[in-house]
Amino acid sequence: MEYEEHFVEYGDSKSIFYHASGPRFGPLIIFMHGWPGIGKTWYPQLDVFSSLGFRVIAPDMPGYGRSTARNVISDYSQESVIEGMLAVLGDTGRDQAIWIGHDWGCGTLWTLANTHPQVYHLLTTVDRELYPKDQFPYGPWSYMAYYEQFFDEATAWFNKDIHGFLKFIFVKASADLLGKVSSLTSRVFEDKGWMGGRPSPPAPEDTSDEAGVLNFAVFEELVAAMKKTGFAQEKPQEVNSAIARWLVEEVIEQWPSFWSNGWTKQQLHQE
Known part of the structure; x- marks a missing residue:
C-alpha cells in the first residue's frame, strides 16, 4: 500500500514527518512508535485500519x-515532543484522536493524557500484578532506565552493530510469552546492560531471516534510519486484533459508520 507523506513544522524550526492513509474524514488514529523505530513500522496496522475506514497517521x-x-537535548523533552504531536494533530484539521503508543511512545501518550486530556479517548498502563514493584521497580522498562542513566554506555553498545541489534529485537514473538515477564527488557538496568551484560549485540547472521516481523523493505528502511540518527511491534495479526477489540469494547462510537447505523444507535440508547 502507498501512503501519503506529510511534513509539519513546529517549535524552533523543527519538523515532523508522518505517513497517512485511509479516508480523510474517517475516525482518526495516531500511532506513536517506540524505540528504536520509525512510523512505517506500524505498516500492518496502517493497512488494516485504513481499509476498515479509519484515517490513520504514523509519525516518525x-x-x-x-x-x-x-x-539538542531539549528537542527530546516531553514538552517538545508533545508540541510536535499536537502539531501533527492540528495538521489533520482535527482536535481529537484515538492515540496508540508502543514502547517509548507510551511515555508520550501518558504525558499527552496528563497535559492535554481533551485530545484523547482512553489510556492504558503497566500491569503491576505481572511486574511487582519490589521485584521490578521499573516494570518492563528497566532498559529505559539504563538508557537514561548510562546513556554513553548504552548508545556505544547499540552502535557496535545496529543492524544486528535491530534484527535481534524485531523478531516474531511466541504466544506462550503472553502474560509473562519480559526478561529481555525488565533486567537491563540491574544487569548493567542488555542480554545479561553481553559485551556486544548479536551479529546479523546470529538471527534467522525467517524470524523477522518486518518485511524486508521496511526493515532496511529502519536500519538506514537508525544508522543515520543513531539510537516491537510484534505479531501484526495479533496486534491488529487487540487494537480492534479495544476499539469495539471501549470506543465503539469511533468505529467508522457507527453513527449512520440505526441498529447500533438503538443499542447504545438501550444501554
Missing part, C-alpha cells in the same frame, strides 16, 4: 527517520 517521532534529528 522526533529524532527518528525523516523528522528533525538534532543534537
Whole structure:
C-alpha cells in the first residue's frame, strides 16, 4: 500500500514527518512508535485500519527517520515532543484522536493524557500484578532506565552493530510469552546492560531471516534510519486484533459508520 507523506513544522524550526492513509474524514488514529523505530513500522496496522475506514497517521517521532534529528537535548523533552504531536494533530484539521503508543511512545501518550486530556479517548498502563514493584521497580522498562542513566554506555553498545541489534529485537514473538515477564527488557538496568551484560549485540547472521516481523523493505528502511540518527511491534495479526477489540469494547462510537447505523444507535440508547 502507498501512503501519503506529510511534513509539519513546529517549535524552533523543527519538523515532523508522518505517513497517512485511509479516508480523510474517517475516525482518526495516531500511532506513536517506540524505540528504536520509525512510523512505517506500524505498516500492518496502517493497512488494516485504513481499509476498515479509519484515517490513520504514523509519525516518525522526533529524532527518528525523516523528522528533525538534532543534537539538542531539549528537542527530546516531553514538552517538545508533545508540541510536535499536537502539531501533527492540528495538521489533520482535527482536535481529537484515538492515540496508540508502543514502547517509548507510551511515555508520550501518558504525558499527552496528563497535559492535554481533551485530545484523547482512553489510556492504558503497566500491569503491576505481572511486574511487582519490589521485584521490578521499573516494570518492563528497566532498559529505559539504563538508557537514561548510562546513556554513553548504552548508545556505544547499540552502535557496535545496529543492524544486528535491530534484527535481534524485531523478531516474531511466541504466544506462550503472553502474560509473562519480559526478561529481555525488565533486567537491563540491574544487569548493567542488555542480554545479561553481553559485551556486544548479536551479529546479523546470529538471527534467522525467517524470524523477522518486518518485511524486508521496511526493515532496511529502519536500519538506514537508525544508522543515520543513531539510537516491537510484534505479531501484526495479533496486534491488529487487540487494537480492534479495544476499539469495539471501549470506543465503539469511533468505529467508522457507527453513527449512520440505526441498529447500533438503538443499542447504545438501550444501554
